[in-house]
Amino acid sequence: MKNFKKLSCFLAVLMTITILAGCSKSKVPAEPTSKTALVLGTVCTITLYDSDDTEIIDKAIARLSELEDILSINKTGTELDLVNDMSGIEPVKVSKDTLTVVKEGLKYSKLSNGTMDITVGPLVKLWGIGTEWAAVPTQEDIETAKSLINYEDVVIDEANSTIYLKKPGMKIDLGAIAKGYAADEVAKLLKDNSVKSAIVNLGGNIFVLGNKVDGSDWKVGVQNPENDGDSTIGYVTVTDKSVVTSGIYERYFEEDGKKYHHILSPETGFPYENEILGVSILSDLSIDGDSLSTTLFALGVEEGLKLIESLEGVDAIFVTKDHKLHMTKGFEEIFTLTNTDYSVAE
The missing domain is CATH 3.10.520.10 (ApbE-like domains)
Structure with missing residues (x-):
């Protein structure tokens, strides 16, 4: 159990x-x-x-x-949710709050050489830890999720206040x-x-x-x-x-x-x-x-x-x-x- x-x-x-x-x-x-x-x-x-x-x-x-309505990955319709939905498709215009937090997240992702990576979202969703359906995934699913994690694939355009995820299926998770x-x-x-x-x-x-x-x-x-x-x-x-x-x-x-x-x-x-x-x-x-x-x-x-x-x-x-x-x-x-x-x- x-x-x-x-x-x-x-x-x-x-x-x-x-x-x-x-x-x-x-x-x-x-x-x-x-x-x-x-x-x-x-x-x-x-x-x-x-x-x-x-x-x-x-x-x-x-x-x-x-801030929850902007930055949460667990609520639908947030700015972060839209950024993730548009991964591999097009940049998304975001608020100053989202741009600031994602920039800081990328700074620490780089500082840690990816041991803390804000694009870990696919893994977070896969495991579901913190939900009633949490379970150990299959190795195949884990490998698929891992292939989508790379903070260097996040593109920020400060002039236009947009964020773009290069690969379809990528997800930013700002839980950290x-x-x-x-x-x-x-x-x-x-x-x-x-x-x-x-x-x-x-x-x-x-x-x-x-x-x-x-x-x-x-x-x-x-x-x-x-x-x-x-x-x-x-x-x-x-x-x-x-x-x-x-x-x-x-x-x-x-x-x-x-x-x-x-x-x-x-x-x-x-x-x-x-x-x-x-x-x-x-x-x-x-x-x-x-x-x-x-x-x-x-x-x-x-x-x-x-x-x-x-x-x-x-x-x-x-x-x-x-x-x-x-x-x-x-x-x-x-x-x-x-x-x-x-x-x-x-």
Whole structure:
């Protein structure tokens, strides 16, 4: 029997969000203002700590819905759906949002040498991980899907704002980057509406805006990847940062006693098999963290650390199957280990 488990963002990351006493009651609401919505295929929660204006949150949720209607591969009639439908036929004119996200996706596809490839859509659709009909495909079908994956076959015409996929049957899937872009857009909207203290949680993509209202930093937990996100291994102390995690516990199904997770290899056509249980990225922009979390998972610890340490403004932690934690120097400086089942690799 196949079992499928979706990520619940309420359990995905433990966030210490206590507002310490002593704040001015005339400026800070007595309680946080929060709303939750099912959008972008996950449970999303936006919480304000220095404002009780629910209209601001409504605007943010509306923006998320707008992006879902543009960027989703799982809804019919979206811009991305049209781009995919017109593969091998003609270029499709798209919005600034779609052009921006696809360009960023291609940047990281190139950076990873295709280990994270946004044209993995045919494989994603074939496996159906995250749906009730998820199943292990035939090798013949896998080979057919693999033949359609190549980020170099995506043509962007910025002057005319069009995207063209060269081969019929190609499909772009922005699942490894869209939530990151959405989190950044919500953070921007909150700032434009004078919010300075907030948490944006898009199904485990966390963006902490500013500081807590007492001026101290936030504490954001790193999931325990062996407990379906129900507990943490420790936390990072941050301000105005994004924390994004990819792991084998997020979406998967079981067939004949084996688990198949959702991070698919364009080379083998199967889920990546390596030493990693989960990887979390700390970054200024969530779009970078979203892309890099998938990229580093695909690369493995050794190559992943080489890549992340070559980039500026980003840090990472890898959780491996032997319960070791491998971190960049910047991550280690702000990380506190709380789970004795894990230890820092030497």
